[in-house]
Amino acid sequence: MISVEVKIETPRLLIREYQAGDLSSIHEYASQPSVVRYETWGPNAYHDTEGFLRDAQNSRNEQPRVTFELGIERKEDGRQIGGCELDISSLDGCAAIMGYIINPLFWNNGYATEVAKALLNYGFEEHNLVVIRGTCDSKNLASQRVLEKSGFILEKVIRHHFVQKGVLRDTCQYMMVRSRYMQYKKEGQGLS
DSSP states (O other), X not given: OOOOOOEEEOSSEEEEEOOGGGHHHHHHHHTOHHHHTTSSSOSOOHHHHHHXXXXXXXXXXXXXXXXXXXXXXXXXXOOEEEEEEEEEOSTTSOEEEEEEEEOGGGTTSSHHHHXXXXXXXXXXXXXXXXXXXXXXXXXXXXXXXXXXXXXXXXXEEEXXXXXXXXXXXXXXXXXXXXXXXXXXXXTTOSOO
16 A cells, blocks of 8 residues: 655645654644634543544555645744645545644744645645635634635535534535636636
8 A cells, every 4th residue: 555645835834744743732732722612623632632643644544545634834943833634525536625723822824824725736736626615613713714815715604504512503614616726826826
């Protein structure tokens, strides 16, 4: 079984496969209630983070690989500052959903937008996807701004989507289609 290692570079970041040494960095943000308040999981106990890291590393061996759980590392100091995912979700391999999480020590630096654009580029260029979606809680205004700055269009708001941590959640579903991505790229909108 051949496992291809994913490595995506942006001007400031290296988006790469998770490594065993990332455990404490991941747990630093995954254990914080303020970081995961809009997530379906967490805050993590240490064993939860260990399980996540193990599963992320094991997903590299899927054939075909459809889940890309990746760490986000700052180039300037090699610090692991977050994670992201591209999950090719359709049976025909044409659609995916993406997500990202950043350690709050590094919020408000444009890293999430940089990651979202890099995942769009990776999904459309390397996997020939037709559509990539991103979702977030309707109350998560910061994530909505990231998706919008990355070129996503609000596709719909799903009212009363599911119960999350005891609260009925509304979900904003954003999308980027290949033709829009190609137009942005042609116009130099910074998606590549």
